[in-house]
Amino acid sequence: MTAAVALEVSNVARHFGGLVALRDVSFKVREGEVMGLIGPNGAGKSTLFEIISGNLAPSGGQVSFFGRDCTTDPAHVRRRAGLCRTFQKVRLFESMSVSENIAVSARQCLPPGHDWRAEVVSILARLRLSGQADRMPSEITLADRKKVEIGRAIAGFCRVLMLDESLSGLTHEEAEELIGEILALNRDTGITVIVVEHVLSVLAAMVKRLVVLHNATVIADGAPGEVAHDPVVIEAYLGTKANALR
Numbered sequence: 001m002t003a004a005v006a007l008e009v010s011n012v013a014r015h016f017g018g019l020v021a022l023r024d025v026s027f028k029v030r031e032g033e034v035m036g037l038i039g040p041n042g043a044g045k046s047t048l049f050e051i052i053s054g055n056l057a058p059s060g061g062q063v064s065f066f067g068r069d070c071t072t073d074p075a076h077v078r079r080r081a082g083l084c085r086t087f088q089k090v091r092l093f094e095s096m097s098v099s100e101n102i103a104v105s106a107r108q109c110l111p112p113g114h115d116w117r118a119e120v121v122s123i124l125a126r127l128r129l130s131g132q133a134d135r136m137p138s139e140i141t142l143a144d145r146k147k148v149e150i151g152r153a154i155a156g157f158c159r160v161l162m163l164d165e166s167l168s169g170l171t172h173e174e175a176e177e178l179i180g181e182i183l184a185l186n187r188d189t190g191i192t193v194i195v196v197e198h199v200l201s202v203l204a205a206m207v208k209r210l211v212v213l214h215n216a217t218v219i220a221d222g223a224p225g226e227v228a229h230d231p232v233v234i235e236a237y238l239g240t241k242a243n244a245l246r
């Protein structure tokens with residue numbers, strides 16, 4: 001049986017004054033899939049995440065979440081429905097501990113009657129952050145800060161997780177560990193994952209499907225091996241970076 005369509009982006013466009021940040025962007029993500037979204041800096045990746053999560057209105061087009069048009073739903077409604085994301089620039093409450101940061105989200109996003117404390121404990125354990133629970137964000141590594149952000153993103157109820165450059169700035173080992181944890185989250189819970197990166201090689205090893213955004217539009221959509229050999233993608237990445245896909 002084919003999995004349900006978790007997210008569908010149809011003909012999405014966005015202008016900022018005269019600047020076209022997104023133009024006619026369409027793709028579907030199936031439930032349980034781990035999809036990579038790549039593109040050079042300025043391609044429109046973060047703008048697309050803003051639109052999908054409801055922080056920014058599109059100039060045109062639709063976003064559907066599990067078959068329901070959510071284009072005009074406010075961000076908090078989408079979040080409660082399980083459409084979750086992180087931000088490219090990590091946003092934590094610096095005056096709260098790691099566990100308090102996750103607790104804020106768990107309390108906001110769990111349906112009434114659910115035990116938010118148990119949710120925090122379970123997320124800390126899942127992300128191997130239990131030992132850091134009482135630390136302040138300034139005392140932990142960037143890799144752990146990114147994990148706390150993921151913990152905040154998934155707390156409560158999560159069906160689709162969108163990660164905006166969660167791997168960037170990490171050492172090779174830290175990135176490998178985080179990839180392992182994201183894949184385990186997908187495997188164990190069935191959460192659909194969309195990973196944005198600008199480094200192709202990082203994603204190619206992680207996903208079975210890549211959507212490539214370039215100059216505000218989708219230029220390729222397929223398996224990493226196919227996408228790497230697509231002449232349009234190679235040209236967009238001027239050859240050298242495309243080589244990193246193989």
Ligand SMILES: Nc1ncnc2c1ncn2[C@@H]1O[C@H](COP(=O)(O)OP(=O)(O)O)[C@@H](O)[C@H]1O
Pocket residue numbers: 016019020021039040041042043044045046047048
């Ligand atoms: N709020 C904004 N106002 C004006 N221009 C913006 C805004 N947000 C993004 N842009 C522009 O839209 C384009 C796409 O940006 P972005 O989505 O951040 O790309 P990416 O995440 O792929 O690096 C860039 O040219 C960027 O400068």
Ligand SMILES: [Mg+2]
Pocket residue numbers: 045046047088
């Ligand atoms: Mg970005």
